[in-house]
Amino acid sequence: MESKQIINLLPYDGQVDYYGIVLDELEANRYFDILLNNIDWKNDEAIIFGKHFITKRMVAWYGDQSFDYSYSNKTRRALPWTKELLELKALTEKYTGVIYNSCLLNLYHDGDEGMGWHSDDERALGKDSSIASLSFGAERKFALKHRVTKEATSIMLQNGSLLEMKGTTQSHWIHSLPKSKKVKEPRVNLTFRTMIPQ
Ligand SMILES: O=C(O)CCC(=O)C(=O)O
Numbered sequence: 001m002e003s004k005q006i007i008n009l010l011p012y013d014g015q016v017d018y019y020g021i022v023l024d025e026l027e028a029n030r031y032f033d034i035l036l037n038n039i040d041w042k043n044d045e046a047i048i049f050g051k052h053f054i055t056k057r058m059v060a061w062y063g064d065q066s067f068d069y070s071y072s073n074k075t076r077r078a079l080p081w082t083k084e085l086l087e088l089k090a091l092t093e094k095y096t097g098v099i100y101n102s103c104l105l106n107l108y109h110d111g112d113e114g115m116g117w118h119s120d121d122e123r124a125l126g127k128d129s130s131i132a133s134l135s136f137g138a139e140r141k142f143a144l145k146h147r148v149t150k151e152a153t154s155i156m157l158q159n160g161s162l163l164e165m166k167g168t169t170q171s172h173w174i175h176s177l178p179k180s181k182k183v184k185e186p187r188v189n190l191t192f193r194t195m196i197p198q
C-alpha cells in the first residue's frame, strides 16, 4: 500500500477514506480526455412508478468477465477493460490494497446532472466490500448522510483524487452527488467494485 495521509470522513458506522490527489493535473487531464472519448457512454435508463426515464447523466460498465449487472429492471453486460481503465485499476489497487473486478463509470456533463441519495448495497457486491472512486474533471461535492442519526458530511472531490468507501458504510450511510448551478464543466467518475458472480 502506498503511504499517504488518509482522512476518514465518517465519525462512526463505516469508513470513507479520502486519499486526496493520486494523479497530478497533467496526468488526470490526459486520462479525462481519453475517458471522455474512448468509453462507450450510454444514457442511463430507469423505470420509476412504471414510467420509463432516460437520464442525461451517462454511464458505462466495464469488468473482468461478462458480468451481468442488473438494476432498475435492466441487465447490463460488462465490456472488456480498456488499456487506460486497467492502468487506473492498478493505480487504485496500489492505494487501497483491494483487487477490483469491475468498474461503473459516470459522466456528468455539468452541474445540472447529479446522483440522488442511495447506497451501493446490491447483493452482487458482497457485504461491506470496498468501492473505490476516482474523479476527473470538474470538482463536485460528494455528500454522505447516516440512515438513522441523519448526521451529514461532505467533501469536494478534486480532479485526480481517490476516495474509498468500505466496512459497514453502505449499511449505515447513504451518499449522493448533489446538483450545482455553479458547475459548468463535465466530470467523469470511476467506481471500482468487486462483484461476486451470481
Ligand atoms: O459520482 C460520484 O462520485 C458518485 C457515484 C456513485 O455513487 C455511484 O456510482 O454509485
Ligand SMILES: [Fe+2]
Residues within 6 Å of the ligand: 118, 119, 120, 175
Ligand atoms: Fe454510489
